[in-house]
Amino acid sequence: MGKPTGFMEYNREKTKEQLPLERIKNWKEYASRLTDEALQIQGARCMDCGTPFCHMGIEIRGTAAGCPINNVIPEWNDLVYRGKWQEALERLLLTNNFPEFTGRVCPAPCEGSCTLAITDPAVAIKSIERTIIDKGFENGWIQPRVPTFRTGKxxxxxxxxxxxxxxxxxxxxxxxxxxxxxxxxxxxxxxxxxxxxxxxxxxxxxxxxxxxxxxxxxxxxxxxxxxxxxxxxxxxxxxxxxxxxxxxKQRALHMDGSESEGVHLAMDYLTSTTKSLLDSNFVDGQFLNTEGKDVIVIGGGDTGADCVASAIRQNCNSVAQFGKHPQLPMNRADNNLWPTDPHIYKLDYAYAEADVKYGKDPREYCIQTKKIVADDGGRVKELHTIQMNKIINEEGYTYFEEVAGTEKIWPAQFVFVAIGFxxxxxxxxxxxxxxxxxxxxxxxxxxxxxxxxxxxxxxxxxxxxxxxxxxxxxxxxxxxxxxxxxxxxxxxx
Incomplete structure (x- = not known):
């Protein structure tokens, strides 16, 4: 698939992104497409694998490996390389109902399972997928498929x-x-x-x-x-x-002060923000406004990152995201072998924005919130934390222990709880x-x-x-x- 020697001739090219200091001024998509020619070159990097793992779609020890919907990725990579975009769309739609969603927000376990990713940056599968479907809409190839008969059911x-x-x-x-x-x-x-x-x-x-x-x-x-x-x-x-x-059903925070005014579940924050944006471009004021406030996000996942990015766009005074685990390694750990999705350190969009605006990655690792303190009016004013050590004993059991002398008080007027569902x-x-x-x-x-x-x-x-x-x-x-x-x-x- 692709050009037989393409993976040796061409480097991976990242999706275009608006510069962080520019994109935080608006709520538009921060990522845009590469040119057709650039994507054809990216398609050329797809190797003629004996056994392509990118579309196997399984979980190994709870970690995704390959595309769960079994997209026939090498086939449409090859079609893109040869400039056959409409045929690539037909092949893509055989397995994926909504490539315009996955091509934008899927974390792309397919790329983690790309054979090329064993030694080099993976084929830009996600970027190619998004462009295939977007071109389908733009060129009128996507038309309503009205069923010719009804079963009566x-x-x-x-x-x-x-x-x-x-x-x-x-x-x-x-x-x-x-x-x-x-x-x-x-x-x-x-x-x-x-x-x-x-x-x-x-x-x-x-x-x-x-x-x-x-x-x-x-x-x-x-x-x-x-x-x-x-x-x-x-x-x-x-x-x-x-x-x-x-x-x-969001997982709530249960500790002293968690009922204080200003402590909100993450999805409530994200939902109110998007709804107000769509309803009135924020004119209605029906959203949680962090402008000029110190924001703490509790929870180290993607939902927490989205809270960070939203607060930055509202021009918060500061933002930090608390996670209970250590920083991920720069390269795959010994127990995170290919073809599973790599758990490695990444400076995702929200963190890149915070880094540029505030001068540091907002993530705090191995940190535990001990209590939330409110002012006399019941409004959150600060969080008390302590650092933790992650311990794995001889039996493989994982636990955390507090590190004496690492107590810290963080100012906060908004706390968003993003600890899962x-x-x-x-x-x-x-x-x-x-x-x-x-x-x-x-x-x-x-x-x-x-x-x-x-x-x-x-x-x-x-x-x-x-x-x-x-x-x-x-x-x-x-x-x-x-x-x-x-x-x-x-x-x-």
Whole structure:
């Protein structure tokens, strides 16, 4: 695939990014495309691997290895190299319903499993993928695919995130009639409100939603099952129901002062910011404004990084992000071997912005918050922390111990808690009488069926918090199972 000697002739070229000091002045996507010619050269770097691992899509010891939706990456890399963009699009859409999302916000485990990545920078798979789909829209190659027949079967999908959208897309193309129910005022789930605009502009999400509507999918917004429509009514009106509600129950912080004014869950901050941006370009004031404030983000993951980037754009006075683990190594650790995704130090977009604006990477490692202190009015004013040592004993058990003398007080008027998600919210599965195990909807890994006849579950609600690309895989998988379920029942009748 690609040019046989391309990986020896050409270097990896990074996606173009607006300079940090410029991009923090706006909420537009900070990354843009390379030229077609540059991407053809990047496609040329794809090696003629005997066994390409980039599209194997498995997890090894909990770490992703390859593309979960099994994108046939070498094939469309080769087509791009040869300038056959429309054919590359057709090949890409065979496995991926929404390349415009994954090409922007997927962490690209495919690149970590690229054979070239054993010794050199990986093929720029993500950049190529994004450009293929964007050119598809720009050139009119993406047109509504309206099914030529309808089966007469109705399916309700609850949740309009990537899993729900993928399931709906697949089933709609099979001729079933699909209605997606979303409790928010806009469709898209985490694509709309969980990912900030500078990573994924909402026009990109809205463009896809509009296309799905033109293809016959109905969206019902501002509607919560159990309040606006009962579970029984939904089951009675449909031949199958799919729950794709995500793992939206955020993990709260429980310590002295955590109820102080100014302490917020990260997703509440990100959601209010995006909604106000879309509703009024912040004129309505319906968002948490960190301008001129000292901000602490507790939690070292991507959601915390998005909080950092959002606070910077609001012109906060300072920002720090607390993580409990040590700084990642510059190169793969011995237990993080290829082809798993490399856990190495990276200066991602938010950290590069903070580094330029404030003169340092905002991340603090191996740090524990001991308490939050409020002023006389109940407003947070400071955090008390201590450094920790990560210890791995002879049995391989990991624990942390405090380092005496490292206590520190941090000024803060806003604290955003980004320590992950507990799992699915229980109210909805309880409405259906569905079992929940370990805060995940108990649904079969083989056919996504729950303990209630005709009710299925997929995505983070079933699997637990994961990547967008895994959600798409789940959506495609549950669609296949529901289609088979309906066919079996049609024969039985």
């Amino acid at each position: 109705r399916i309700a999908v609850i949740g309009s995130g990537p899993a729900g959208l993928a399931a709906a897309d697949q089933l709609n193309q099979s001729g079933h009639s699909i209605t997606i129910y979303e409790r928010a005022d806009r469709a898209g789930g985490l694509l709309m409100y969980g990912i900030p605009n500078m990573k994924l502009e909402k026009e990109v999400v809205e463009r896809r939603i509009q296309l799905l509507m033109e293809e016959g999918i109905e969206f019902v917004l501002n509607t919560e099952i159990g309040k606006d429509i009962t579970a029984e009514q939904l089951k009675a009106e449909n031949d199958a129901v799919i729950l794709c509600t995500g793992a939206t 507990e799992g699915v919210e229980h109210a909805l599965p309880e409405q259906f009488g569905i079992k929940v195990t370990n805060n995940k909807i108990a649904a079969s890994a083989n056919n996504y069926a729950t303990n209630i006849e005709g009710v299925f579950a997929a995505g983070d609600a079933r699997k637990g918090q994961s990547l967008i690309v895994w959600a798409i895989k789940e959506g495609r998988g549950v669609a296949e199972s529901v289609h088979a379920y309906l066919a079996e029942h049609a024969i039985a009748q």
